[in-house]
Amino acid sequence: MNGPSKLPAAHWNLDSIVSRLHSARIAWRGARGRLREHAGVREFPSRESLRQIVNDLRGALFPMRLGPIDLREEVEDFYVGHTIGAALDALLQQVCLELQYVARDNPEPEAATRERAIELVRRFGAELPRVREALDLDVLAAYQGDPAAQSVDEVLLCYPGVHAMIHHRLANVLYRLGVPMLARIVAEIAHADTGIDIHPGATIGRSFFIDHGTGVVIGETAIIGDRVRLYQMVTLGAKRFPPGENGELKKGLPRHPLIEDDVVIYAGATILGRITIGKGSTIGGNVWLTRSVPPGSNVTQASLVSDMPDCGLGG
Secondary structure (H helix, E strand, O other): OOOOOHHHHHHHOOHHHHHHHHHHHHHHHHHHOOOOOOOOOOOOHHHHHHHHHHHHHHHHHOOOHOOOOOOOOHHHHHHHHHHHHHHHHHHHHHHHHHHHHHHHOOOOOHHHHHHHHHHHHHHHHHHHHHHHHHHHHHHHHHHHHHOOOOOOHHHHHHOOOOOOOOHHHHHHHHHHHOHHHHHHHHHHHHHHHHHEEOOOOOOEHHHHHOOOOOOOOOOOOOEEEEOEEEEEEEEEEEEOOOOOOOOEEOOOOOOOOOEEOOOOEEOOOOEEEEOEOOOOOOEOOOOOOOOOOOOOOOOOOOOOOOEEEEEEOOO
16 A cells, blocks of 8 residues: 655745845835834734723723623622723823834933823723713613614614724724824724724714614714714715825815714715704715705705705715
C-alpha cells in the first residue's frame, strides 16, 4: 500500500507583500506630513476597546436588563459603580490617544495631556445620569408609538432604534466634550449593528423614536426637536457641499434640516438642506423635500403638494 502523497509546500512571497505594504504606509504618511517617529506605540483609539466600553456603560445604565445575566438587585449599586469606574478608566486611555493624535504636530507634555483627559472623562461620567433620563424617555416613546410593543422591556432589549440611541446619547456627549473621533467610532459601532447612521454631532431632543430603523441617516448638523418619530430609510441630509479654497469640502457648515417638535416622517422620505420642518407636520413616505414647510403641514408623495400652498417639494 502506497503512503500518502507528498504535497507541494505553499509559498506566499511574504517578504514582497510586507515590503510593498511598508512602502504604501510610508507614502500615505508622507503625503500628509506625518513622517515622524512613532516611538513604537499605537497612535489611534481602538474600536474594539470602545465597543467594550460602550457595552459596559449600557449594562451600568440599565443593569437589570442589559447587565450580567446573574446580577441580583441587592448588589446592583456595587455593580454599577464598579462597572462605570472600569469603563471610565478604559475611556481615559482612549481619550489620551485622541488628544495626542490631535496635537501630533505640536505635542504637549504627557502629564498635561493626561490632566486634560482626566477632566474630560470626569465630565463625561457626570453626564451619565442625564443620559439615562433621556434614554428612559426614548424607550417610553418607542413603547407608546408602536402598537406591536408589548412592554418597555421588550423595546429596550429588542428595538434597533433604541440600541442606536443609546450609542448616540453617549457619542453626542463625547462629541460635545471635544473628542469627535471617539464619538464617531461609537456611532459607527451602532451603525454597523443596526443599519442606523446617526452622526454624533446631531442634536436630538426628548422622546425620540426610530421605528424599524434600517437605512435611517441623520447628518452632523441636524437639529431634531421633542417627540419626533422617524421610520426606516429616512434621510436628513445635506443638499450641497461647497468646496473650500484647497478643493476639499468645507467642514462644519450648518447644512442639515431643522425638525421641530411633534413631527412624523414616514419611510423613505428624503429631506435635504438647512430647511425647517414646522412643528406638528407629517411628511409622507418617499417624499423628496428641499424647502421649508410651515407648522402643521401634511406633505405627501402622491399629490406632491401639502395642505399649504408652495410646500416646497422638488429640487
